[in-house]
Amino acid sequence: MTEITYRSKPSGTQLMRKLSSFRSFVVRLFRENPLGAIGAVVCLIFLFAAIFADLLAPYGFNQIMPSNRTKPPSWQFWFGTDHLGRDIFSRVLYGARLSIIIALAASMLATIISVVIGIITGYLGGKIDMIAQRFVDAWMSFPDIVILIVVVAVVGPGMLQIILVLGCLYGVAGSRIIRSAVLSVREQSFIHAAQSIGGSNTRVIWRHILPNIMPPIIVLFTMRVGAVILVEAALSFLGLGVPPPTPTWGGMLTGSARNYMYLAPWMAIAPGICLTIVVFSVNMFGDALRDLLDPRMSGTR
Amino acid sequence: MGIHTLAGWYPMVDNIIEVEALKVHFPVRGGFLQREVGPVRAVDGVSFFVQEGETLGLVGESGCGKSTTGLAVLRMLPVTSGKITFEGIDITNFDQNEMRPIRRRMQMVYQDPFGSLDPRMSIGDIISEPLEIHRLHNNKADRRDRVTELLLMVGIRLDMIERYPHQLSGGQRQRVSIARALAVEPRLLICDEPVSALDVSIQAQVVNLFQELQEKLGLSTIFVAHDLAVVRHVSQRVAVMYLGTIVEIASRDELYASPKHPYTKALMAAIPVPNPVLEASRAHQTIDGEIPSAQRPPSGCRFHTRCIHVMPICSEIAPELRSEGNSSVACHLYS
Numbered sequence: 314m315t316e317i318t319y320r321s322k323p324s325g326t327q328l329m330r331k332l333s334s335f336r337s338f339v340v341r342l343f344r345e346n347p348l349g350a351i352g353a354v355v356c357l358i359f360l361f362a363a364i365f366a367d368l369l370a371p372y373g374f375n376q377i378m379p380s381n382r383t384k385p386p387s388w389q390f391w392f393g394t395d396h397l398g399r400d401i402f403s404r405v406l407y408g409a410r411l412s413i414i415i416a417l418a419a420s421m422l423a424t425i426i427s428v429v430i431g432i433i434t435g436y437l438g439g440k441i442d443m444i445a446q447r448f449v450d451a452w453m454s455f456p457d458i459v460i461l462i463v464v465v466a467v468v469g470p471g472m473l474q475i476i477l478v479l480g481c482l483y484g485v486a487g488s489r490i491i492r493s494a495v496l497s498v499r500e501q502s503f504i505h506a507a508q509s510i511g512g513s514n515t516r517v518i519w520r521h522i523l524p525n526i527m528p529p530i531i532v533l534f535t536m537r538v539g540a541v542i543l544v545e546a547a548l549s550f551l552g553l554g555v556p557p558p559t560p561t562w563g564g565m566l567t568g569s570a571r572n573y574m575y576l577a578p579w580m581a582i583a584p585g586i587c588l589t590i591v592v593f594s595v596n597m598f599g600d601a602l603r604d605l606l607d608p609r610m611s612g613t614r
Numbered sequence: 615m616g617i618h619t620l621a622g623w624y625p626m627v628d629n630i631i632e633v634e635a636l637k638v639h640f641p642v643r644g645g646f647l648q649r650e651v652g653p654v655r656a657v658d659g660v661s662f663f664v665q666e667g668e669t670l671g672l673v674g675e676s677g678c679g680k681s682t683t684g685l686a687v688l689r690m691l692p693v694t695s696g697k698i699t700f701e702g703i704d705i706t707n708f709d710q711n712e713m714r715p716i717r718r719r720m721q722m723v724y725q726d727p728f729g730s731l732d733p734r735m736s737i738g739d740i741i742s743e744p745l746e747i748h749r750l751h752n753n754k755a756d757r758r759d760r761v762t763e764l765l766l767m768v769g770i771r772l773d774m775i776e777r778y779p780h781q782l783s784g785g786q787r788q789r790v791s792i793a794r795a796l797a798v799e800p801r802l803l804i805c806d807e808p809v810s811a812l813d814v815s816i817q818a819q820v821v822n823l824f825q826e827l828q829e830k831l832g833l834s835t836i837f838v839a840h841d842l843a844v845v846r847h848v849s850q851r852v853a854v855m856y857l858g859t860i861v862e863i864a865s866r867d868e869l870y871a872s873p874k875h876p877y878t879k880a881l882m883a884a885i886p887v888p889n890p891v892l893e894a895s896r897a898h899q900t901i902d903g904e905i906p907s908a909q910r911p912p913s914g915c916r917f918h919t920r921c922i923h924v925m926p927i928c929s930e931i932a933p934e935l936r937s938e939g940n941s942s943v944a945c946h947l948y949s
Contacts, residue, residue: 502725502726502729502730503733505724506722506724506730507732507743509690509717510743510794511714511717511718511748512743512747520735520743521732524732524735525732525733525734607734608734608780609778
């Protein structure tokens with residue numbers, strides 16, 4: 314006997330239905346992809362910590378305690394203190410706020426730009442594609458960091474600038490991946506079928522192309538989150554990131570931590586581990602999402 | 615006289631579609647500057663008509679332009695020259711917006727049952743999509759009723775409505791494809807090798823379904839296929855294509871009983887006979903050589919390079935399609 318996947322639609326209002334489909338999604342996430350579920354939970358914990366940093370942090374992020382400089386982790390200072398006597402745990406919490414905001418916002422922007430350029434050039438093809446792709450070639454031939462340095466030098470360092478520049482930078486580069494995905498989907502006969510039925514371009518793109526290129530979009534997004542956090546760290550290292558004393562993980566990792574590597578390794582270890590965990594869990598969650606959204610991968614057959 | 619459909623009253627026309635001297639050429643670009651080096655003449659002067667409620671079989675070997683003809687009739691490919699008249703309206707130069715209301719009246723069933731259904735949509739959504747596009751059943755419950763009706767019509771269990779294409783067999787997918795095409799009550803169905811990707815046992819089921827539906831709904835069909843047995847089963851008239859032209863067009867019985875064109879004869883001879891004794895004793899007339907390039911078709915009659923009855927005139931003058939009774943043939947042997 315094969316298992317029948319047909320489920321009767323729950324009755325009730327639209328909201329109720331949405332809630333129940335969300336609940337069944339969460340159940341499936343935990344049952345079919347526990348690793349992805351762990352990723353989601355960890356992401357949520359970090360998001361929670363970032364949002365409520367004010368309440369959770371035992372000290373201010375710039376509260377200097379000269380008598381407690383470079384103290385190792387202890388009950389009083391969970392992650393130790395840095396060379397100025399600031400509590401690293403508190404700084405990591407506040408840093409999460411900036412790092413996660415930058416990472417999510419820039420990745421989101423980058424993904425949206427990639428999808429828009431990729432779909433327009435891939436679906437319409439022809440001359441538009443030719444011109445847009447030569448533009449992308451030109452854009453990608455500049456080293457990322459050089460563009461960043463120029464922009465920051467002109468408009469000054471700050472969170473918004475970093476988000477916009479990284480978003481555009483990765484967005485244009487990622488459009489190639491989306492475009493190739495669109496090209497392969499466009500040639501399938503269900504697209505032809507939708508057109509021959511009389512579906513408009515907008516409809517074909519929204520209902521057929523977009524859902525079918527979700528896997529590369531999700532992978533692109535999760536990869537960008539990691540990349541943005543690391544580039545932000547590089548920028549902070551060059552002194553072009555969010556200006557101190559505001560903590561970001563990248564800044565904490567690469568700033569003065571290098572000078573105290575032997576004396577107080579925890580200064581780099583704490584933000585480094587957080588960074589790794591966030592990047593890893595976003596990737597895990599992204600993979601799980603990709604599998605769960607694909608009807609072909611669903612467990613019941 | 616007229617016909618009542620969901621969308622209202624339509625005047626009765628004898629020929630639902632008429633195609634005159636249709637040419638579809640694809641430009642081939644090559645060389646350093648991507649210059650045009652001459653077209654591929656995929657369809658080169660094809661004329662036929664399909665009557666109300668009739669099935670026209672379109673047969674020929676791979677690359678002869680039969681699928682291209684189907685797509686051009688559907689206006690999914692740019693037409694180089696010629697005229698396509700659908701229900702008395704000249705649609706040759708319609709753009710995609712003008713075609714939209716026409717698309718409701720002519721639908722297509724595809725060859726590949728795996729690729730022609732969106733893997734991310736459930737069966738119910740796939741079938742109701744044409745209804746949404748043409749705004750036929752505007753509320754959800756009505757649409758669902760129509761989808762249910764269509765599923766019953768093509769013989770798919772109703773609990774499949776929530777399933778996805780990958781959970782269906784090839785035959786079931788093709789049934790869904792047919793249901794999607796029939797959803798908007800078209801008058802003309804263009805079937806591009808609808809059964810050639812299926813197992814033989816399933817082919818029979820789907821072919822029977824086609825006939826049943828056609829009788830029930832009074833559909834006109836252009837049935838593109840390379841399987842002569844299937845075409846014989848479903849069509850009233852059959853057109854044989856070779857290298858972008860129609861070489862013979864005749865009523866089914868006429869064509870299968872007494873093929874005239876040497877190419878048709880060779881095709882008929884290639885149908886295996888089920889009786890092994892007869893099959894072994896049968897004289898095989900085979901065609902030598904390869905189908906010539908559609909970019910540089912032979913002069914005169916296109917079949918003269920492979921024809922066993924070739925005459926001097928064949929390489930000089932292209933024979934016209936001449937009708938005689940129920941059949942038309944383009945061959946100098948009959949003129």
